[in-house]
Amino acid sequence: MKQNEIDFQHPxxxxxxxxxxxxxxxxxxxxxxxxxxxxxxYLGWFAFFISAFSVAGNDAVQxxxxxxxxxxxxxxxxxxxxxxxxxxxxxxxxxxxxxxxxHFGRLESFPxxxxxxxxxxxxxxxxxxxxRLKSPISTTFLILGLFxxxxxxxxxxxxxxxxxxxxxxAIFVWGILVKVDPKEYTEDHVPDPRSEKRWALxxxxxxxxxxxxxxxxxxxxxxxxxxxxxxxxxxILAIAMLVVALGIILYTNGGTIQEIVTGKxxxxxxxxxxxxxxxxxxxxxxxxxxx
Numbered sequence: 001m002k003q004n005e006i007d008f009q010h011p012x013x014x015x016x017x018x019x020x021x022x023x024x025x026x027x028x029x030x031x032x033x034x035x036x037x038x039x040x041x042y043l044g045w046f047a048f049f050i051s052a053f054s055v056a057g058n059d060a061v062q063x064x065x066x067x068x069x070x071x072x073x074x075x076x077x078x079x080x081x082x083x084x085x086x087x088x089x090x091x092x093x094x095x096x097x098x099x100x101x102x103h104f105g106r107l108e109s110f111p112x113x114x115x116x117x118x119x120x121x122x123x124x125x126x127x128x129x130x131x132r133l134k135s136p137i138s139t140t141f142l143i144l145g146l147f148x149x150x151x152x153x154x155x156x157x158x159x160x161x162x163x164x165x166x167x168x169x170a171i172f173v174w175g176i177l178v179k180v181d182p183k184e185y186t187e188d189h190v191p192d193p194r195s196e197k198r199w200a201l202x203x204x205x206x207x208x209x210x211x212x213x214x215x216x217x218x219x220x221x222x223x224x225x226x227x228x229x230x231x232x233x234x235x236i237l238a239i240a241m242l243v244v245a246l247g248i249i250l251y252t253n254g255g256t257i258q259e260i261v262t263g264k265x266x267x268x269x270x271x272x273x274x275x276x277x278x279x280x281x282x283x284x285x286x287x288x289x290x291x
Contacts, residue, residue, distance in 0.1 A: 008252040009259045019132065026050065027125050031118065040115050041227070047116070048225040048238070051124035052245035055139045055221045058131040060254050063214045067207040068254045076250040082204070083211055083250070084243040090215050091239055100229040102238070106220035110148045112228050120146045134257045143221040 011019065033043060060068070064083070071079060094102045113120075123143055130137060226238060249255065 008254075009256055011256065020129075023125055023128055027122060030121050030125070034116075034118050034121060040113070043116055043121055044113070044225040044227075045237075047121050047124055048222060049241045049245065050128065051143065051222045051225060052242050053248060054124045054127035054131055055143065055218065056242075056245055057249050057255055058127055058136055058139055058257065059214065059218060060249055061136050061257055061260050063210055064207060065254060065258060065260070067203065068250070068258060070203065072253060076247070076253075079250050080243070080247050082208065084246055086208055086211055087215065087242055087246065088239055090212055091219075091235075091242075095230065095235050100231070100235070102226075102230065102235070103220045103223050103228070104216045106217075107224060107228070110144070110224070113147065113224070116225075131255065131257050134259060136257065136260065139218065139221045144224060147224055 030043070030046060033046070068079075091102050094104055098104070123146055127137075127139065127142055222242075223238070227234070230238060
């Protein structure tokens, strides 16, 4: 790490105090607004912005975590331009073709929320704290589980089945790759510059693919707080909030939870080849789509 670079994975005590003070302030504002009968519409937008940051931040370990780790030398604005641009394109397409809705059909079995309870509103803040404590969890169960108890059993069954298939295929693919080119996975391996350039391009493309898959799969965990149909102004505001939340995540290099990736994968081993089968996970996870 460079001398002037901020270490967001290991915040100081003062940084922790500032962070938790901000979280506490947001929680107090949410509770006060709720107790004084603020309209559910505005409470939902407040919770939406927090969930955009917390859900994407917690899931970053299993989506763009490897990408963030291997692209630390790439300026965060460039990464935001690519991933943020993808957000705009994907959600714009959904908004145009799905009757001004951006949940990709994931909320069809959930009734639109007219009134939120306090637990539903505070759940994104709880997820912020969990993420700060470096604990990846299922954001689907934590957030959507509060809105549709009748869907929990189906969600659990399909999700665990999808995770099982993804894990099995990942082990199988990794085993084949190790047999095909075992030298590439040794500590003293010296990569070929031309090969690395190809893998670098592939890493960008595979990350975009994985990011699109995540948006289509887990965007419902965020947009559950919004009206189902969005006006053009509401859509622009929602996208702006999502991009800002993504910008914070990329600027902080994934935050404290990113240490999970850093600790498990050596910097020299985080190359484009690590994304060879990474997208398989979300292909199989999409099996857990709620009907």
